[in-house]
Amino acid sequence: MASRAVRRWLPNQHGAWAMLVVPFLAGMFLGGPTAWHALLLLAWLLGYLASYHAQQWLRLRRHSRNPRAARRHALPARVFALALLPPAAALVLHAPWLLLAGACAVPFLGVNYVYAWRNRERALANGIAAVLPACGMLPVALLMGGGDLGDAWRPTLACLLYFAGTVLYVKTMIRERGSAPYRWASTLWHLAAPAAAYALHLPGATVVFFGVCFLRAVWLPTRGAVRAPVIGAVEVVLSLALLGTLVAA
Structure with missing residues (x-):
């Protein structure tokens, strides 16, 4: 109850x-x-x-x-x-x-x-x-x-890159699973994220983090149906990793 x-x-x-x-x-x-x-x-x-x-x-x-x-x-x-x-x-x-x-x-x-x-x-x-x-x-x-405030824009952009990418990625895993346009959009976004992090002079650990996000965005949608709690758990772990990366850097 x-x-x-x-x-x-x-x-x-x-x-x-x-x-x-x-x-x-x-x-x-x-x-x-x-x-x-x-x-x-x-x-x-x-x-x-x-x-x-x-x-x-x-x-x-x-x-x-x-x-x-x-x-x-x-x-x-x-x-x-x-x-x-x-x-x-x-x-x-x-x-x-x-x-x-x-x-x-x-x-x-x-x-x-x-x-x-x-x-x-x-x-x-x-x-x-x-x-x-x-x-x-x-x-x-x-x-x-x-x-x-000048110290905020880079970590804010890193959060935007990750969470906006997550919106696309989760679509490919649940509601738009099997949709080629969403898969391409998610893949291209996650491919651009490490390059953007590097171009914005974010710490190297952040670039590596976005590389990991790219691998999960490309690989996990090919594994067939994945339960929503598993998808959520992966994103929670990655979110905490992003927090640790930004604070440590």
Whole structure:
């Protein structure tokens, strides 16, 4: 019973959690951890949860024939939104520039709501729209720790290269398995990633990391059907490897 309640309140999306946490932690460690990071992470995760349930409510209210399907997301959306208010207010009072950072995320969030309203959440553009603000948390967390914004753009681009590539790769493993255009797009992206990392003067370990990502993007789709938990576990490991690479470098 308890596990069912947890599943209703917390989305079971391994890739989404990694995308939310890894850029944030990279920015925190690069800028220097502070007590404010704990509050910022709490607000970031609460905002995601509130938005997730609001989008599910919008999608199901329009497309589901079962009125209870949408209603079960209404309470979590309200609870998480209300829980977000105190930490968000404290953070804005401490660092008013966070309002500008939040405003930058609004257009991408709007794209997510439009795709939810259309019941096309799995669209490629919607996935990319979610990746961009998630990776944008790296410079936000770095600045919160007192780091210099000039130090943020390279690791932020590394996160963008990885997580945008993951959107393509996961398509080739699940919903677009067997699709030649998606396979080619994923292969070319992952082939370009190590070259881009080298051209951007990212550390050699990062170039090697993207080489490993290229091998998994080319090899795993040829192994036939792979269970979603296995795909998610591989991405969690790679996400942690990216975090370690960026922080160590």
